[in-house]
Amino acid sequence: MAKKKAGKFVKSLLLMMMLGFCLQARADITILGDSDWPEDEEEDKPAEIKVLPVVLPAYPQEEDLLSFDIGPTQTLKFYIDAKSVSISGAEVRYTLVAKSSTGALNVSYEGLRCGAKEYRRYAYADSKGVWTKSKSESWRPINWYSANRPRSVLWLDYFCDGAHIEGPVELMVKRLKYNLPLQKENKYNAG
Numbered sequence: 782m783a784k785k786k787a788g789k790f791v792k793s794l795l796l797m798m799m800l801g802f803c804l805q806a807r808a809d810i811t812i813l814g815d816s817d818w819p820e821d822e823e824e825d826k827p828a829e830i831k832v833l834p835v836v837l838p839a840y841p842q843e844e845d846l847l848s849f850d851i852g853p854t855q856t857l858k859f860y861i862d863a864k865s866v867s868i869s870g871a872e873v874r875y876t877l878v879a880k881s882s883t884g885a886l887n888v889s890y891e892g893l894r895c896g897a898k899e900y901r902r903y904a905y906a907d908s909k910g911v912w913t914k915s916k917s918e919s920w921r922p923i924n925w926y927s928a929n930r931p932r933s934v935l936w937l938d939y940f941c942d943g944a945h946i947e948g949p950v951e952l953m954v955k956r957l958k959y960n961l962p963l964q965k966e967n968k969y970n971a972g
Contacts, residue, residue, distance in 0.1 A: 835903045837890055838865040840910030841876050847957040849939065851930045857881055859931045861939075863954050871896065873940045873953070874903075877931060889915075893932060895941035898923045900932045938962035 841862035848860050858880045865876035872892040879887040888906040893899070899920040904912040923932045939956050941947055942963055956962065 833869045835874075835890075837904055837912045838862065838876055840906055840912075841865065841878055841888065846878060847954070849931075849934060849957055849960070851934050855930075861935070861957055863958070865890065866950050866954055868946055868948055868950060871946075873935075873946055873948075875935070876906075879931070891932075893923070893936060893940060894920065895936065895946050896944035898936060938964055 845863045846860035847863050851859055860878040862876035867874045872894045874892045876890050889902050890904045892901045900923055901920045902915040904914050906912050923936050925933045940953055947963060
């Protein structure tokens with residue numbers, strides 16, 4: 782009986798030692814980290830899109846505002862400041878103005894990335910024309926719904942041709958000024 786217990790003990794001890802070696806080997810692999818394996822260096826890394834420094838434009842003047850339509854249910858009027866439109870790296874930057882029927886303004890300086898179909902607010906302006914940096918520095922997806930619709934129209938009709946900026950700036954401004962959208966199909970059915 783003592784021999785059986787000793788045999789079970791030895792087997793258990795050997796099993797525990799093998800398990801310990803396996804765990805130690807796994808710990809060694811973990812310590813190396815993902816970046817230490819050459820074949821994994823370029824995999825799973827998202828493409829880095831460089832954001833160029835932001836230079837805030839002058840506060841928009843009434844005579845430089847170009848209106849654009851976002852659909853039959855719009856309650857606000859939307860404008861782009863023609864003088865603020867620029868191409869900066871992989872994005873189009875512009876000042877967006879939303880105006881209520883009572884004359885209240887919401888002014889923001891934004892960037893739009895065509896390929897990623899994303900936008901970002903860089904700053905807001907108050908009624909005195911003073912810019913305040915946006916608290917959020919994240920890129921947000923552009924979709925066709927409610928508050929995001931103006932950006933979707935800009936992406937679809939004026940600034941982008943799918944994944945590419947449809948520039949130069951002068952042509953973008955001309956499309957806005959004369960209401961010459963890029964898309965031929967009914968934009969209100971796009972999604």
